[in-house]
Amino acid sequence: MRWSCWRAGRKIGYLLKYRVTDLAEIVDTLERIAKGGSVVDPALGRSWFRRGARNDPLAVLSAREREVLALMAEGRSNAGIARRLWVSEGTVEKHVHSILTKLSLAETDDDHRRVLAVVTFLDAR
Numbered sequence: 001m002r003w004s005c006w007r008a009g010r011k012i013g014y015l016l017k018y019r020v021t022d023l024a025e026i027v028d029t030l031e032r033i034a035k036g037g038s039v040v041d042p043a044l045g046r047s048w049f050r051r052g053a054r055n056d057p058l059a060v061l062s063a064r065e066r067e068v069l070a071l072m073a074e075g076r077s078n079a080g081i082a083r084r085l086w087v088s089e090g091t092v093e094k095h096v097h098s099i100l101t102k103l104s105l106a107e108t109d110d111d112h113r114r115v116l117a118v119v120t121f122l123d124a125r
Contacts, residue, residue, distance in 0.1 A: 070121065103116075
């Protein structure tokens with residue numbers, strides 16, 4: 001919840017009480033927020049940014065790879081994706097391969113990597 005507020009650009013202030021040792025620091029924080037700023041304890045901020053990056057497994061994909069993955073999630077074949085994006089089928093195959101690699105979906109006899117990629121996409125939404 002707090003991470004989504006921060007990403008949405010909302011004005012927030014959050015200090016850890018055990019780290020606040022000075023009344024002037026609290027007053028300064030309140031003044032900065034009142035002027036439109038946001039203040040987050042540095043230790044907490046680092047934690048939020050790490051968590052936010054970790055929560056989006058699709059962050060490693062390019063915009064075009066996300067497009068291809070979204071069309072995969074609609075059930076489209078490589079040929080269907082190629083027609084929709086006005087690219088060759090070989091280009092789509094390269095994007096699919098890159099998506100599977102970037103999402104760390106190793107080739108196994110037990111799993112269908114394309115389905116796992118779509119599940120990852122749907123979970124991230």
